[in-house]
């Protein structure tokens with residue numbers, strides 16, 4: 213592996229003098245070149261993204277708009293499950309995004325919840341970026357950070373845009389305090405949210421204590437309260453973040469939401485469908501979200517229809533749908549592969565610009581069709 217000495221153009225992978233025998237032979241004018249293949253570590257990903265919350269939220273918004281305009285391909289995620297390890301899974305998210313990003317690819321992300329007991333993060337992931345013109349993969353990136361970043365950026369964007377008609381929240385509550393909760397807090401703080409009170413509830417006291425320590429060290433301020441009671445957390449917060457690993461709803465009481473909070477339902481399966489039916493519901497993508505036993509999926513089953521949905525986040529960004537200020541608002545994002553691609557391509561271009569791409573020489577070795 214070598215460090216690439218040259219910077220890469222912002223929107224296309226760097227092209228080496230690869231091989232173009234077919235186009236040359238067929239007389240086409242544009243040469244086809246195979247891009248070099250780079251491996252980008254988690255440390256490089258983190259350096260490229262750290263402290264750039266506002267820039268990443270803009271990128272995520274632009275990608276939602278591309279997706280909403282149809283300039284993307286985002287088929288259903290594929291869930292690989294194991295009969296002998298029922299709580300674990302690996303998900304494949306293939307996608308293609310157009311616009312100025314113009315890249316195809318695949319996120320391959322595993323969730324092994326038992327890792328947490330050993331102090332190892334639950335999720336691990338890689339992201340493969342494929343060249344738009346040749347289809348050749350040109351980068352493999354550590355992607356648990358990219359995944360957490362795009363999820364948190366999407367949550368911060370939703371908190372801003374779905375909350376514009378109501379007072380800025382001052383009391384935030386976190387249900388579930390793992391890596392995703394930490395990233396969401398970082399993105400909220402990094403995009404201008406300031407909280408007087410931060411409430412925390414987790415079924416694991418160790419996780420809640422670890423999150424409290426993170427909050428204290430983050431310097432974000434605010435009085436921190438660890439709630440034993442989920443009801444107290446809901447009732448005392450005007451912005452709620454669900455980032456648990458619950459597989460079935462554990463919050464059922466509609467009356468807890470009488471003060472109409474804004475809810476970022478990132479973990480998708482925490483709220484009983486009855487709560488959604490009393491709320492204005494926004495998703496990232498309707499077809500994606502009404503699957504896999506999510507709370508919106510349960511609400512669809514219960515009612516036999518989709519009338520309980522108010523729209524997508526893109527409907528709100530584009531001004532097609534208004535958000536009520538006098539109802540509970542729930543955002544349930546399934547998590548789109550196009551967001552991983554957009555953030556991954558951003559990271560690739562930043563690392564290339566810094567001249568720090570670790571190119572694997574001769575990764576693709578059979579490059580002459582006829583030898």
Ligand SMILES: NC(=O)c1ccc[n+]([C@@H]2O[C@H](COP(=O)([O-])OP(=O)(O)OC[C@H]3O[C@@H](n4cnc5c(N)ncnc54)[C@H](O)[C@@H]3O)[C@@H](O)[C@H]2O)c1
Nearest residue numbers: 363388390391392414415416419455456457479545546547
């Ligand atoms: N929608 C998206 O785009 C998206 C993207 C990434 C992750 N996620 C989801 O976010 C969730 C959190 O991910 P993570 O990596 O932070 O997980 P994690 O395992 O690090 O943390 C989850 C925490 O939730 C706690 N918990 C479990 N059940 C709970 C309950 N009923 N009440 C309160 N706390 C509870 C656990 O004790 C743990 O501390 C996962 O469900 C993951 O699938 C969603």
